[in-house]
């Protein structure tokens with residue numbers, strides 16, 4: 001069973017904002033070595049679920065464990081140390097820093113146990129390791145040629161690749177990617193999907209991905225969960241999700 005594999009387990013997760021229940025008794029798993037999809041209409045609770053997993057908000061009910069370690073109320077630093085990394089729905093890069101500097105922040109954040117969108121000074125003795133991890137990640141993402149450019153000067157497609165490289169430089173075991181191909185055109189999105197497939201195969205990590213494009217889900221995910229108004233309305237293999245009446249009604253409105 002998926003929940004018995006190493007990785008992330010969410011059990012009965014409920015998150016409220018005042019009187020509004022954004023996530024309602026959600027149970028799902030994202031094993032290492034697999035790509036797990038999380039889909040659903042706008043406002044379904046996908047980003048909120050990510051925020052609970054990465055530690056920027058505390059759930060009202062339920063638990064979140066990683067490799068059996070309870071993280072429900074753990075600080076963000078502990079989650080980073082254990083190997084959970086993330087990207088953001090809205091691109092969060094330092095525009096005035098170079099691509100290389102942005103990617104290095106991913107590694108530094110992992111070492112320091114902070115969010116990759118915090119600027120840090122690398123500790124002495126760690127600089128070579130940070131630099132090496134960043135070069136490897138940029139190479140894998142095909143952005144070495146723009147390593148010296150300021151992040152703010154790049155196209156959306158390139159900026160999405162920088163975000164991914166920053167997450168990869170952290171050498172996390174599970175990456176939470178919140179709509180990582182949003183803003184990309186068809187061919188960029190296809191290339192991004194192929195890159196993610198390569199990353200899972202080569203790096204042996206797990207990915208939990210929020211994604212709107214059903215083609216990406218079917219081409220990439222091993223398994224997918226569908227949220228609507230904070231409720232899990234369906235889970236299964238991508239082809240089962242695609243052919244589900246319930247999903248079609250909720251998500252595609254047909």
Ligand code: ADP
Nearest residue numbers: 017020022040041042043044045046047048049
């Ligand atoms: P999704 O990522 O699936 O589009 P979100 O998780 O961002 O949805 O939001 C789920 C619901 O929770 C929405 O109704 C949204 O308005 C609400 N919500 C999200 N964050 C907050 C917040 N910080 N305060 C109040 N309501 C929020």
Ligand code: MG
Nearest residue numbers: 046047048089
């Ligand atoms: Mg969202």
